[in-house]
Amino acid sequence: MQFEPFDIVVVGGGHAGAEAAAAAARLGCRVLLITQMLDTICQMSCNPAMGGVAKGQIVREVDALGGWSGIVTDRSAIQFRMLNLSKGPAMWSPRAQCDRMLFSLNWRQVLENIPGLSLWQDEVVALELDGNAVCGVRTRMGHTIPCRAVVLTSGTFLNGTIYIGTDSWQGGRVGEAPATGLSDQLRTLGFEVQRLKTGTPVRVDGRTIDFDRLQIQPGDEHPAKFSFTDTKPLAEQRPCYIANTNLRTHDILRTGFERSPMFTGRIQGRGPRYCPSIEDKIDRFADKDHHQLFVEPEGWHSQSYYINGFSSSLPLDVQLDALRSIDGFAEARIFKPGYAIEYDYFPPTQLSYTLETKRVECLYFAGQVNGTTGYEEAACQGLMAGVNAALKLQGRAPFVLSRSQAYIGVLIDDLVTKGVDEPYRMFTSRAEYRILLRQDNADQRLTPLGHAIGLADDTRMRRVEKRVGEARELRRLVEATPVVPSDVNAWLQEHGSALLNQKVRLSSLLLRPELSLRDLAQLAPEVSAAVSSLPADVVQDVETAIKYQRYIEKEQEVANRILKFEDIPLPTDYDYFLLDALSYEAREKLSKHHPATIGQASRISGVSPADISVLLIAFAR
Numbered sequence: 001m002q003f004e005p006f007d008i009v010v011v012g013g014g015h016a017g018a019e020a021a022a023a024a025a026r027l028g029c030r031v032l033l034i035t036q037m038l039d040t041i042c043q044m045s046c047n048p049a050m051g052g053v054a055k056g057q058i059v060r061e062v063d064a065l066g067g068w069s070g071i072v073t074d075r076s077a078i079q080f081r082m083l084n085l086s087k088g089p090a091m092w093s094p095r096a097q098c099d100r101m102l103f104s105l106n107w108r109q110v111l112e113n114i115p116g117l118s119l120w121q122d123e124v125v126a127l128e129l130d131g132n133a134v135c136g137v138r139t140r141m142g143h144t145i146p147c148r149a150v151v152l153t154s155g156t157f158l159n160g161t162i163y164i165g166t167d168s169w170q171g172g173r174v175g176e177a178p179a180t181g182l183s184d185q186l187r188t189l190g191f192e193v194q195r196l197k198t199g200t201p202v203r204v205d206g207r208t209i210d211f212d213r214l215q216i217q218p219g220d221e222h223p224a225k226f227s228f229t230d231t232k233p234l235a236e237q238r239p240c241y242i243a244n245t246n247l248r249t250h251d252i253l254r255t256g257f258e259r260s261p262m263f264t265g266r267i268q269g270r271g272p273r274y275c276p277s278i279e280d281k282i283d284r285f286a287d288k289d290h291h292q293l294f295v296e297p298e299g300w301h302s303q304s305y306y307i308n309g310f311s312s313s314l315p316l317d318v319q320l321d322a323l324r325s326i327d328g329f330a331e332a333r334i335f336k337p338g339y340a341i342e343y344d345y346f347p348p349t350q351l352s353y354t355l356e357t358k359r360v361e362c363l364y365f366a367g368q369v370n371g372t373t374g375y376e377e378a379a380c381q382g383l384m385a386g387v388n389a390a391l392k393l394q395g396r397a398p399f400v401l402s403r404s405q406a407y408i409g410v411l412i413d414d415l416v417t418k419g420v421d422e423p424y425r426m427f428t429s430r431a432e433y434r435i436l437l438r439q440d441n442a443d444q445r446l447t448p449l450g451h452a453i454g455l456a457d458d459t460r461m462r463r464v465e466k467r468v469g470e471a472r473e474l475r476r477l478v479e480a481t482p483v484v485p486s487d488v489n490a491w492l493q494e495h496g497s498a499l500l501n502q503k504v505r506l507s508s509l510l511l512r513p514e515l516s517l518r519d520l521a522q523l524a525p526e527v528s529a530a531v532s533s534l535p536a537d538v539v540q541d542v543e544t545a546i547k548y549q550r551y552i553e554k555e556q557e558v559a560n561r562i563l564k565f566e567d568i569p570l571p572t573d574y575d576y577f578l579l580d581a582l583s584y585e586a587r588e589k590l591s592k593h594h595p596a597t598i599g600q601a602s603r604i605s606g607v608s609p610a611d612i613s614v615l616l617i618a619f620a621r
């Protein structure tokens with residue numbers, strides 16, 4: 001079989017690969033997505049959910065830019081919850097439980113219907129190079145496929161090794177072969193290659209769980225959704241459940257430590273700090289008498305349940321005995337055991353902000369090959385890599401997001417500047433501008449940028465403009481509406497709020513944390529009519545903007561002040577050992593990473609504010 005030349009080949013059909021292929025094709029490139037199994041495109045290898053704290057913000061950002069993860073999630077969801085509602089809006093994070101099989105099927109349908117995008121089931125074993133640039137790929141079936149750029153999104157498959165107790169074998173997922181050859185070739189090209197580890201829990205037959213002994217966890221009474229498009233919110237939902245381990249569970253798990261690949265040193269790669277295995281948790285937190293588990297259905301009609309929090313690589317007999325010691329699981333049967341997987345990744349300091357590698361031109365890395373963990377982190381990297389590969393081939397300016405523009409900007413800046421020594425997971429605490437980077441305003445922040453490069457369509461842009469206009473008018477009305485003490489004090493007393501002693505604007509009352517805009521609308525017929533006629537997200541936009549105005553303005557001022565120096569460029573080939581005024585550590589770090597800007601240099605560990613001052617004097621002109 002002869003393959004015609006493609007503009008871009010995307011290697012891997014996970015969340016990063018799907019977003020990369022879709023984005024590049026929608027920007028007008030001829031794209032080929034190569035994956036070992038077309039039937040497992042975007043398979044939810046671990047938990048059957050999208051979103052969560054900070055991760056939900058990323059999915060909404062991907063959607064706002066014109067990506068597909070939010071749309072596919074809405075089409076596949078079986079439960080929706082907005083997390084952290086007891087905290088401020090900057091912490092609110094959407095999360096959707098999904099039907100695993102439906103999620104994969106929906107992504108397959110999306111990819112098959114994008115013009116210019118082709119699919120091929122095979123394995124890429126080597127890159128073809130023309131000098132220092134990619135010019136094609138070679139596959140396991142013996143095909144050489146010419147292309148102008150490659151996006152590598154191989155997930156955990158690069159030289160993957162699976163562990164259950166004392167048993168181990170090569171694999172990218174249970175039942176699937178690893179990807180071999182690419183790591184070795186890239187190592188010979190000068191790339192640094194290291195190992196990381198992740199894991200997954202048992203899947204349990206729901207017919208053997210006594211749900212009456214578990215705590216039910218329903219979805220939101222009025223579920224929202226991820227996408228800013230016209231996807232439909234859930235009309236019905238499946239519940240999740242909460243269980244708890246106990247001291248007997250912990251004792252049983254400890255009996256397997258001597259056969260644990262983690263404790264015996266057979267696994268060398270470091271695992272995710274914030275999603276440890278159950279054996280790691282009881283070892284690190286020996287004083288705890290229980291650990292919470294989330295029992296999550298894997299589909300509308302599936303009896304398979306994912307036991308979130310029970311990830312393990314212990315022997316199967318230990319996993320089963322420990323599981324059956326948990327209240328509600330005495331008769332549990334396992335569909336699939338928990339296991340650990342160790343795999344190759346490439347420290348991401350070897351990348352530029354576009355996710356193009358520094359060593360090989362037109363080669364991009366995205367997803368777990370960069371040391372991240374999570375579908376959401378992978379999806380946003382895939383989108384950015386696919387976009388930038390397409391823009392480069394079209395001779396257009398690169399598309400890079402700053403830390404004050406998006407969580408995506410925070411993630412990529414962290415990766416290429418600081419690197420990783422454990423699987424990287426996004427948290428709201430990583431973002432210094434999280435009041436600006438809320439999940440509810442992702443479309444207002446990013447859809448104009450996605451539209452400008454041709455990724456977000458005109459319909460999306462008109463929807464954002466309409467929402468912004470409606471919010472502007474409602475805010476003007478709220479800020480202009482007066483209230484007098486004699487008209488509102490009785491109502492304020494009923495609502496436990498301090499009485500007024502002078503006339504104020506309605507917006508002043510909205511600053512009180514105990515009052516909402518929908519509450520206050522009752523005090524003014526014109527405002528009430530406006531609020532009742534507008535979508536809930538527009539009303540929430542106005543309430544957030546007024547309540548948090550001072551915090552938002554302060555954070556924006558800080559961001560603007562830092563941006564004055566952020567984008568001052570640094571030479572890519574400068575010998576920093578020539579600057580004697582720099583500390584020796586700074587000279588070492590700067591020479592190793594060669595940051596592109598002053599801002600990037602300022603976030604490298606070991607580069608002090610005094611060193612930044614030296615760089616400003618040397619290069620600010």
